[in-house]
Amino acid sequence: MAETLSDVQVVLNIENPSVPVNMGNLAVFVKGNKDGAKSYYSLDDVVSDYNDNVALQKAAEGFFAQGEHGEKFIVVTYADKLTLAADMFYTEGWEFAMLVPGTDNSSYMTDLSALAAYTEGKAERFIVYGLPATSDSVDNVETTVNTLGGGKRAIVFASGKDATEATYGAAALVGAVGNKTVGSVTWKFRTVGGVKPVNLNVTQIKKLHEAHVFTYVTKANINQTSEGFTLAGEFIDALHGDDWIKASIETQLQQLLSNSNKVTYDAVGIAQIDATVTTVLANATTNGIIEPNAETGAGTFTVTTVSRADSPAGDISARRYNGLSFEYTRSSAIHSVKVHGQINL
Template sequence: MSNILSDITVKLNIETPSIPVNMGNLAIFVKGAKQNVETFGSYEDLQNAYGSNELLKQVANGYFSQDDHGNKLFVVTYTDVATAASAYYPEGWEFATVIPTDPTAPVTILPSSEEGKENSQPVTTDTTNAWADVVALSNFIDGKNERFAVVGMAATPENVENAAEFKKKFGNSPRTIAFFSGANQAEAEYGIGGLVGAVGNETVGSVTWKFRKIGGVKPVDLTVTQIQKLHESNIFTYVTKAGLDQTSEGKTLGGEFVDALHGDDWVKASLETRLQQLLSNAKKITYDDAGIAQIDATVTAVLTDATNNGIISINPETNAGQFTVKTASRAQSSNEDIAQRNYNGLQFSYTRSGAIHTVKVNGQINI
């Protein structure tokens, strides 16, 4: 991926509508005096190192309490969050969250219109500084167009009422997941870790982020109207349906489904990894039909795996994945590319499999 030493560049262009391991690892960013990164494989190890940071421990506890959590949890200490995120990007985390500098502070902002400023008082005070680092990490990840920022607040009536104002801080961020859970910020931080731990490391493409059970998270005490208010801002929460505790949705703040973007990340990372392995392990990939065929076969294998995992849709007529791989021959390549040993002639496309989130049944009663 970006910022990692590689000879492979994979660009994904998403048209609308129409083997990496551990894609569920989480990084927790914490403000500190010196930039640093540490990795932990258990909650006990982290607790010994960060016993005094209660909110950090809550995220870690939520993460490690899930049966299928990733194999690592990163703690990134930063002085500037974007600088640290860039420096430790090659560490391999897929999800990241920031412990707010003042997590108990309110999150609403001043009225945006001049009329509002004159005729009404803000519900709470401006907390731009308290959440600036959280927003900065969100912006950094949006700029990369891969991986996810995860943010959250307690699912209190006041926070639900101000959900739209909370979202304004991040805009329609395509790569930020907002999950409201718990009765206070500590429980909300546990929920963030629990969400990533419960779903992030499942086989990418095999699960949607809606309907998922998170160990240790309590269903919210909100009305249907309040939950809908969260969903209107593409924020989701934790509820009980048909006697089962589960996540209420699975979208980012930009309205994209998390599993779809996670699948795109898997494809990109898999292509980068396997093509780099092909170049590194072969004595030579010749710039001719035989060499180009090896590249074609590698990409086809990745997309076939993506189909088997549920990332790519299956063509009902052929029972094969709905993807195409096209390669240009040496004769179709420029003399400059041949001289510089750059192959730019491969293109691929695929159709996401999607998922069913609601069902409408039409019935008839005969008398």
């Protein structure tokens, strides 16, 4: 795993019974001559550096074509092992990752599987893959799912008539939705600039949905995404919300520690840590990540702390506080409606 210079570690345990920055940034991995990473803020700069890579240009075009795209588009090159480059440049500020072909494509499918396994193992961030919306792709959708591992951190978006258009569509999806206020939007019903509705029949679209692959359709004269889930059937906005909470708590606690003369190991210092986490969870409720209480409107979350007296002596001597924990109930969204009517004669 990548080493980060931080004094805060947030571990999320998720039970499934039935704004920091960079939550909409896209990293595109491409095989090159050496490991490296560069951030881009315009399409022209990407085209200038990669005028011989159509797939990479199309990814950048799709991303930057969206009016509310993330702050930056990051190109990560790797010479040998993709996961080593991912570790090396993990702190470059990306939430979504794609893989596009380079000059040497001999290991493309192996690298695609590796990137999917990498994000799944991290239990944060996403891999996004563009699948051409063709009859052949529908017939072989299980192969795509198997290559990407079928995990909860893999997003497959079917659009376009070939791989180039599909790459544009996948990057455009991230640009259109990824940078909106996390928790405020579901990834279903979203309009994506430059992507055309697919020429697939209802049976074919249902087959994609059964594999937890979604696509782009027209409903009520509005072009929109047909669903918003990952290959494991998890909804993207719910997982994106988990990432937002984790990143926000890490950021806010690090700022508390760094900006304070001293956070004392007593009731006062522990209360500061408690208040910091509580504020993040309250903001997450406002944004729509956490379910509000129906009666009070307050978020359905709890924050628990352990006093100094109940903390292990070893933790106190090491100035290490492990006594805070929290839990919350995710918010949800309505994706379909069934209305029952009665006609009286």
